[in-house]
Amino acid sequence: MRHRALWEYLQTAEALGIKDGYLVGKRSPWYRQEQRDPAPFLCTYMGRGSDQKQPFRFIWNRSRAIGTNLYLMLYPTGNLAWLLREHPDYAADVFALLGQVTGHELRGEGRVYGGGLNKIEPSELARISASAFTDRWPELRRAVYRLGVLFDEVSSASGA
Numbered sequence: 001m002r003h004r005a006l007w008e009y010l011q012t013a014e015a016l017g018i019k020d021g022y023l024v025g026k027r028s029p030w031y032r033q034e035q036r037d038p039a040p041f042l043c044t045y046m047g048r049g050s051d052q053k054q055p056f057r058f059i060w061n062r063s064r065a066i067g068t069n070l071y072l073m074l075y076p077t078g079n080l081a082w083l084l085r086e087h088p089d090y091a092a093d094v095f096a097l098l099g100q101v102t103g104h105e106l107r108g109e110g111r112v113y114g115g116g117l118n119k120i121e122p123s124e125l126a127r128i129s130a131s132a133f134t135d136r137w138p139e140l141r142r143a144v145y146r147l148g149v150l151f152d153e154v155s156s157a158s159g160a
Contacts, residue, residue: 038064039073040084040091041098041151046119049103055118056106058098060091072122074098077152079140080133090137097132105129126151 001007010031013019024030042059049055059071067073076084076094084090109127110120126148133150134141140150 039067039075041074042067042071045072048116054103060095074151080150100132101128
């Protein structure tokens with residue numbers, strides 16, 4: 001066997017119950033790494049912030065790195081995806097608009113744990129108003145009222 005130590009290590013997963021885990025159990029083979037495209041925009045899903053300070057950070061993924069499960073991944077869809085394909089320079093505007101989402105809006109959709117730790121789930125982030133986007137690009141107005149309409153997969157790598 002070419003990589004005996006690796007194979008022996010993988011065999012320990014059964015005894016430890018790792019193969020029965022939620023994420024691992026959905027993959028075949030179970031040790032295969034998840035495959036996904038890089039998200040153009042990311043959002044941290046846990047953080048601290050009070051008053052107008054944002055508890056979460058939006059990141060413009062110019063490096064095209066594959067996001068880990070520490071981030072919610074935002075994939076533009078529909079008219080926003082078309083707009084970015086036609087005008088790649090608009091990505092800077094998208095990033096700026098995401099940065100204008102207030103801490104109050106973000107905390108209003110998410111939840112707060114002990115010690116002031118904020119957490120936001122993909123469906124909660126998707127409920128944030130998209131009015132700044134439709135003000136900037138009126139052509140997006142048709143049926144767009146929440147971020148979840150502009151970003152197809154507002155989700156984390158872990159599927160949260």
